Amino acid sequence: MPPMSTMNLEEYAVSLGQAARRAGRMLSLTTGAQRHAALKAMAAALREQSGWLAAENARDMAAGQAAGLSAALLDRLRLDEGRIARMAAAVEEIAAQPDPVGQVIEGWVRPNGLRIEKRRVPLGVVLIMYEARPNVTTDAAALCIKSGNACILRGGKESYHSNAALGEAIGAGLRRAGLPAEAVQVVGTTDRGLVPPLLHQEEYIDLVIPRGGESLIRAVVAESRIPVIKHYTGNCHVYVDAGCPLELAEAVVMNAKTQRPGVCNAAESLLFHREAADRLLAAVCGRLAAAGVEIRGCGRTRELFPAARPATEADWAAEYLDLIIAVKVVDTLEEAIEHINRWGSHHTDAILTTDVGSVEAFVAGVDSGNVMVNCSTRFSDGGEYGLGAEIGISTDKLHARGPMGAADLTTYKWIVTGRGHVRT
Amino acid sequence: MPPMSTMNLEEYAVSLGQAARRAGRMLSLTTGAQRHAALKAMAAALREQSGWLAAENARDMAAGQAAGLSAALLDRLRLDEGRIARMAAAVEEIAAQPDPVGQVIEGWVRPNGLRIEKRRVPLGVVLIMYEARPNVTTDAAALCIKSGNACILRGGKESYHSNAALGEAIGAGLRRAGLPAEAVQVVGTTDRGLVPPLLHQEEYIDLVIPRGGESLIRAVVAESRIPVIKHYTGNCHVYVDAGCPLELAEAVVMNAKTQRPGVCNAAESLLFHREAADRLLAAVCGRLAAAGVEIRGCGRTRELFPAARPATEADWAAEYLDLIIAVKVVDTLEEAIEHINRWGSHHTDAILTTDVGSVEAFVAGVDSGNVMVNCSTRFSDGGEYGLGAEIGISTDKLHARGPMGAADLTTYKWIVTGRGHVRT
Numbered sequence: 001m002p003p004m005s006t007m008n009l010e011e012y013a014v015s016l017g018q019a020a021r022r023a024g025r026m027l028s029l030t031t032g033a034q035r036h037a038a039l040k041a042m043a044a045a046l047r048e049q050s051g052w053l054a055a056e057n058a059r060d061m062a063a064g065q066a067a068g069l070s071a072a073l074l075d076r077l078r079l080d081e082g083r084i085a086r087m088a089a090a091v092e093e094i095a096a097q098p099d100p101v102g103q104v105i106e107g108w109v110r111p112n113g114l115r116i117e118k119r120r121v122p123l124g125v126v127l128i129m130y131e132a133r134p135n136v137t138t139d140a141a142a143l144c145i146k147s148g149n150a151c152i153l154r155g156g157k158e159s160y161h162s163n164a165a166l167g168e169a170i171g172a173g174l175r176r177a178g179l180p181a182e183a184v185q186v187v188g189t190t191d192r193g194l195v196p197p198l199l200h201q202e203e204y205i206d207l208v209i210p211r212g213g214e215s216l217i218r219a220v221v222a223e224s225r226i227p228v229i230k231h232y233t234g235n236c237h238v239y240v241d242a243g244c245p246l247e248l249a250e251a252v253v254m255n256a257k258t259q260r261p262g263v264c265n266a267a268e269s270l271l272f273h274r275e276a277a278d279r280l281l282a283a284v285c286g287r288l289a290a291a292g293v294e295i296r297g298c299g300r301t302r303e304l305f306p307a308a309r310p311a312t313e314a315d316w317a318a319e320y321l322d323l324i325i326a327v328k329v330v331d332t333l334e335e336a337i338e339h340i341n342r343w344g345s346h347h348t349d350a351i352l353t354t355d356v357g358s359v360e361a362f363v364a365g366v367d368s369g370n371v372m373v374n375c376s377t378r379f380s381d382g383g384e385y386g387l388g389a390e391i392g393i394s395t396d397k398l399h400a401r402g403p404m405g406a407a408d409l410t411t412y413k414w415i416v417t418g419r420g421h422v423r424t
Numbered sequence: 425m426p427p428m429s430t431m432n433l434e435e436y437a438v439s440l441g442q443a444a445r446r447a448g449r450m451l452s453l454t455t456g457a458q459r460h461a462a463l464k465a466m467a468a469a470l471r472e473q474s475g476w477l478a479a480e481n482a483r484d485m486a487a488g489q490a491a492g493l494s495a496a497l498l499d500r501l502r503l504d505e506g507r508i509a510r511m512a513a514a515v516e517e518i519a520a521q522p523d524p525v526g527q528v529i530e531g532w533v534r535p536n537g538l539r540i541e542k543r544r545v546p547l548g549v550v551l552i553m554y555e556a557r558p559n560v561t562t563d564a565a566a567l568c569i570k571s572g573n574a575c576i577l578r579g580g581k582e583s584y585h586s587n588a589a590l591g592e593a594i595g596a597g598l599r600r601a602g603l604p605a606e607a608v609q610v611v612g613t614t615d616r617g618l619v620p621p622l623l624h625q626e627e628y629i630d631l632v633i634p635r636g637g638e639s640l641i642r643a644v645v646a647e648s649r650i651p652v653i654k655h656y657t658g659n660c661h662v663y664v665d666a667g668c669p670l671e672l673a674e675a676v677v678m679n680a681k682t683q684r685p686g687v688c689n690a691a692e693s694l695l696f697h698r699e700a701a702d703r704l705l706a707a708v709c710g711r712l713a714a715a716g717v718e719i720r721g722c723g724r725t726r727e728l729f730p731a732a733r734p735a736t737e738a739d740w741a742a743e744y745l746d747l748i749i750a751v752k753v754v755d756t757l758e759e760a761i762e763h764i765n766r767w768g769s770h771h772t773d774a775i776l777t778t779d780v781g782s783v784e785a786f787v788a789g790v791d792s793g794n795v796m797v798n799c800s801t802r803f804s805d806g807g808e809y810g811l812g813a814e815i816g817i818s819t820d821k822l823h824a825r826g827p828m829g830a831a832d833l834t835t836y837k838w839i840v841t842g843r844g845h846v847r848t
Contacts, residue, residue, distance in 0.1 A: 025765070029788055108810065114799060116809050123821055124791070202645075206821050221626075225645055227652075227822040248844050255846035341449070363839055364453055367548070375538060375842025384847070385540050385838065386532065397547055397630050397835040398651040399823040411821040414809065415787055418799025420672050422679035423808070 009189075013197035016152050016185055017204030020125040023182040024150035028122050032099035034177065035145055039095035042145070042173030043088040046138065049169045050084040056165035057134065064132075064158050072262075076133050077159055087138045090389060094142040097388040100407035101148045115417040120410045122148030124206040127198060128391070129220065131212050132156030137166045141184040143391050145174075147409040150183045152198070152205065156212075157190035164188065199224040207409075211392050229400060231392040234264040234347030235319045236377040239336045239362065240284070241353035242275040248352050248374065249280050250287055255376040256350065258291050262321045264393060265348050265370075265380040269316065269326045271336045274300070277329040281305055285327065293323045300329035316343040333358055337365040347395050348372060348380035369395065369402040433613075437621035440576050440609055441628030444549040447606040448574035452546050456523035458601065459569055463519035466569070466597030467512040470562065473593045474508040480589035481558065488556075488582050496686075500557050501583055511562045514813060518566040521812040524831035525572045539841040544834045546572030548630040551622060552815070553644065555636050556580030561590045565608040567815050569598075571833040574607045576622070576629065580636075581614035588612065623648040631833075635816055653824060655816040658688040658771030659743045660801040663760045663786065664708070665777035666699040672776050672798065673704050674711055679800040680774065682715050686745045688817060689772050689794075689804040693740065693750045695760045698724070701753040705729055709751060717747045724753035740767040757782055761789035771819050772796060772804035772826075793819065793826040 007015065057079035064074055100120055107117040126149050130136045137153055144151035155163045167186030174181050199208065202225040210220040211231045221228050238256050240249045256267035272281050277300065285295050285305040296315045297308035308327065315326040330336045340349050350372035351362040363371050370380040382390025382403035390403045400408040431439060481503035488498055524544055531541040550573050554560045561577055568575035579587045591610030598605050626649040634644040635655045645652050662680050664673045680691035696705050701724065709719050709729040720739045721732035732751065739750040754760045764773050774796035775786040787795050794804040806814025806827035814827045824832035
């Protein structure tokens with residue numbers, strides 16, 4: 001690939017796509033053992049170069065501090081030798097997962113003797129756009145290599161030097177294992193003008209995964225000619241059914257809201273069946289308030305828990321990612337389901353109940369990728385499900401829904417075998 | 425739904441989407457037995473109203489004749505009582521297929537006791553855009569109802585009255601079975617201005633399936649905010665490997681090219697390994713020519729079969745859908761794979777060989793949805809694979825690749841069941 005400086009952004013987008021397509025075709029012919037060795041070499045290269053990686057990261061940190069990034073953003077951006085060692089260990093964990101490539105998903109023989117086989121194969125080339133989180137660079141690269149895909153990685157501009165250095169280390173590991181360094185390409189510019197031409201490379205790129213704010217994702221969907229799997233954040237609900245015991249409601253609601261409020265699977269809305277509200281609402285809201293959570297409630301909630309502030313429609317739709325929760329009392333389970341389908345984000349919603357009929361109705365009626373029964377929304381996670389590392393949590397319905405692991409970065413081929421069969 | 429005449433196109437698109445979403449939510453709560461009964465009632469309504477349906481179709485036929493439609497298009501447009509009876513029988517065949525909804529795709533228990541289940545559920549609402557083929561109206565409606573989805577159907581403008589009448593009959597059948605008629609909505613206008621606002625209803629429509637010409641599909645992809653599964657036609661190859669016997673090459677090539685040349689799984693390009701070319705090219709091309717096929721060949725082809733016309737690069741990319749074939753001699757299997765990946769349409773490609781190593785390399789190297797080994801490309805079809813009726817043949821890699829049956833109109837939910845589990 002010629003140096004980026006000699007090309008305009010359009011040409012650079014094409015050259016990234018073409019190099020990725022070539023590398024992807026080579027990767028699709030590798031064995032699982034070769035990809036495993038490449039991941040081990042990537043992890044080793046990260047460890048060996050951790051001093052230099054931390055130094056390059058320090059350039060981003062200095063620029064971020066000068067630009068006044070928040071402490072939370074700076075913390076996500078920061079790399080030190082300990083964090084780099086954990087990133088390398090995560091790459092090795094992905095290496096240790098089962099190989100999804102080549103799996104026979106289904107197969108049978110037709111009455112005429114034709115053998116039909118549906119075999120799992122890599123997608124080809126994946127473009128991932130994400131925030132200023134350098135650990136996503138190594139996780140995404142490792143998941144793509146594991147599943148036999150080439151990838152193009154575009155992280156947040158605040159992490160530019162960190163990602164460039166990580167890309168060098170990853171490339172060194174790939175070459176050492178005999179794979180093309182272009183299998184993982186970190187975008188070599190922070191210019192946003194590259195994004196539209198990249199999203200037009202449908203000939204060379206098979207999938208786009210945008211992570212980040214809703215407005216960014218909507219802009220990608222509007223521009224892209226490549227299929228997109230969206231990763232919106234979550235407006236997750238916990239519904240406390242009639243008859244729910246106090247201990248169940250308190251334990252799960254507290255965990256779902258307060259254990260890590262800034263993540264997409266934290267609860268943002270709490271619904272009580274009116275019977276449960278009368279028994280439990282004041283106690284549960286009291287526990288939340290004592291933990292520093294601001295309660296924004298409907299009229300009935302405020303009667304039962306007068307410290308609540310009044311909720312507006314904006315609260316039913318809100319993803320606070322903070323110690324705030326919207327609380328509403330509903331007359332029936334059906335009203336809870338309708339509320340969730342109308343205002344939720346189809347990410348993760350939970351029911352707390354002792355009634356089997358309520359479980360059936362809630363699971364069938366809630367149109368969300370993850371439906372939790374008597375457990376915290378915080379379990380909505382590829383690691384917690386046992387999928388290993390995840391590339392993210394899809395809020396789409398097509399191809400992959402919910403936590404996406406390495407197998408979700410594959411497609412399949414139909415392989416049809418005859419002995420001179422012709423159609424009549 | 426208010427009559428379309430009182431709304432502008434934007435409002436009409438929203439009203440179609442909202443009505444479909446409501447109907448889809450109701451359908452998602454039906455049992456397989458209810459959907460089976462609805463399909464039987466749809467088939468019965470088609471049979472009962474066949475006289476009226478044929479009369480409405482006659483209006484389209486008269487307009488088509490006046491507009492000078494080709495005989496082939498008029499034949500695809502025409503409905504008579506026999507064809508309506510076959511459409512009703514096709515609906516009953518779809519009814520008889522296994523129910524994909526509710527299938528547990530995977531499931532396990534985590535070490536902490538959480539039960540994880542991945543359960544197949546309907547997508548919700550599917551928009552299908554297609555040519556002036558009234559049988560697609562009933563097939564698509566039946567596949568969507570079978571899989572628990574509501575659908576919005578927009579057929580070619582030449583079939584407007586036929587589709588409106590079919591929509592009435594389908595709606596009557598649905599109501600008779602207690603399902604909402606809005607589960608199948610036939611678009612009530614031929615105005616192309618409806619298409620952009622329809623493709624912006626991502627809140628109400630989950631999937632768009634455009635069928636038809638490449639330019640139409642590209643326009644849909646550029647405009648749509650809803651995920652699209654593309655159904656391009658196919659530039660299908662047959663590769664004749666070194667050592668291939670004459671009988672195998674003759675039988676499969678003749679079938680792939682001439683059995684039904686106007687369909688997407690007919691062969692358009694023929695590649696010979698140079699060893700096979702020396703032995704077989706003249707005989708195979710002679711058989712094709714005798715069957716009325718025009719041969720367009722590379723230089724080596726024309727040396728071996730002088731009656732061939734010279735091929736240009738446009739021929740390597742062409743989808744003739746006619747009695748024409750492009751023929752090229754390659755030096756190696758690898759060159760054949762490169763040619764197919766460069767010029768093909770990733771639809772269906774075949775190898776004819778006696779060598780197991782060639783099979784392995786071809787299956788691994790060709791980046792197509794369907795790879796045929798020692799059989800005709802014409803088998804690339806949902807019915808031939810045993811999937812039952814198909815909504816089309818996806819040339820995409822995401823979600824569904826190759827023939828798409830009712831199961832490909834579903835997604836899944838993760839259902840996670842605990843006993844008060846919280847995350848620590």
